[in-house]
Amino acid sequence: MAAAAFSKSFGKTLQIELIESDQIPTVGVGEATIPPIRNFHLLLELDEADFLRAVNGTYKLGIEFENWGNLGESYFHPFSAHGSDTWAAQFHHYWRRAQQQGDGTPLDEFSLEANMARAGRFGQQGDRKAAYAYHFDAGQYAKLLRGISEGLGVKRTEGKVVDVATNGESGHIESVTLESGTIVEGDFFIDCSGFRGLLIERALETGWEDWSHWLFNDRAAAVQTETVSPPSPYTRSTARSAGWQWRIPLQHRVGNGLVYSSRFMAEDEATKALLDNVDGKLITEPRTIRFRAGRRLQQWNKNCVSLGLASGFLEPLESTSIHLIQNSIIRLIKLFPSAGIEPSEVDQFNREVKTEIEYIRDFIIAHYHVTQRADTPYWNECREMSIPDSLAHKLELFKAGGKIFRDNNELFSEPSWVAVLIGQGLLPKAYHPFVNSMSDTEIKALMARVKTAIAQLVKQQPAHSDYIDQHCRVAAK
Secondary structure, three states, rough: OOHHHHHHHHHHHHOOOOEEEOOOOOOOOOOOOOHHHHHHHHHHHHOOHHHHHHHHOOOOOOOEEEOOOOOOOOEEEEOOOOOOOOOOOOOOHHHHHHHHHHOOOHHHHOOOHHHHOOEEEEEOOOOOOOOOOEOOOOOOHHHHHHHHHOOOOOEEOOOHHHHHEEEEOOOOOOEEEEOOOOEEEOOOEEEOOOOHHHHHHHHOOEEEEEOOOOOOOOOOEEEEEOOOOOOOEEEEEEEEOOOEEEEEEOOOOOOEEEEEEEOOOOOOHHHHHHHHOOOOOOOOOEEEEEOOOOOEEEOEEEEEEOHHHOEEEEEHHHHHHHHHHHHHHHHHOOOOOOOOOOOHHHHHEEEHHHEEEHHHHHHHHHHHHHHOOOHOOOOOHHHHHHOHHHHHHHHHHHHOOOOOOOHHHOOOOOOHHHHHHHOOOOOOOOOOOOOOOOOOHHHHHHHHHHHHHHHHHHHOOOEHHHHHHHHOOOOOO
């Protein structure tokens, strides 16, 4: 991703060398995304249909969460707001008043994306377009971007980095040595070496901020299975006894995994729990991935910027991993040093990255903390744990009057917080007084009108599988 974006942005003005080894496998489970990826593809001038065919991609309208609020309950986190808002009050305030009038309709039923997803439909027909992202094969995505990069003049070098040389005075990285003995010099280095952080940590000793006291999960069991039904246009996240299971449908297979805490579940137990809850024949053997939640104290240190797992990690509960990488790439392009490393630019980059990932961290923690589950020690501890002050303030504000405010252009806006908090059983005590400008009859009519409009839009859309057939189906081999 970095090589493609830099070569596309800077053309021949930079000499870019990409060092990677085919002998080192990728984590390869980051197959679900969020809508901003489409902006990254605009930068690359990547045609959507061509992209989806290259990566066996499908469309994603959001995430269905099962058993998170309570066992047997589910809700949908869509990519756009429920219903229709006014300038003063968001739709959930009107919905909350309708509830108090006796209307028991779940908030989900007022979401276009949720209704399309559950009907197995996807399309862009009608006067309102659904917000969407993608599911895709991460390995094939890497191959696609490698081809783009090399086509734009990037030099790819096969090899493993075994040593990093730094300048004795400045501490800046001067070169890396490969297993073959080849020395590669450079002015600026991007560390994409995964959890090992070969440059940012082993060479520059940047430091790490651990978040495992809030995010208990530190393992994932992953497996791929054959497709047994048409791909659904959404990601499924099912809470288990000590973690959660993902299901991501592609055109040619299904990605499955169980994210869990080793304090509460043994590795063999997790693997069994995963295999007991997948459909279709196994394509791969189950494998365990170890991780820890947290971030580097600086993502940009001296003349090195870390991306992806080298910079930090948040579990893929809301499909933010690829987004964080792409956003940092865009941020670096905007702040790219033109005449040496400027401390003010480094500070700005690190400040923005820190703010962004902390807001996402709080959103992820909320999924665990705002739960009614009390059936296992894991969920009891999640519900009772202390949380960051920033999250505590947001939850108290919502409890009191259903108010959510988006700070500093944080990634997840008000509709996302509303979907998760109400979906997991946190209902505000009051609604916005602006809603009282409408009569009971008008509130009832508004609810009916929104539901009718959504139902009509859903009927206009083709089946998800048919849409893929028409636009981006991978040709059979």
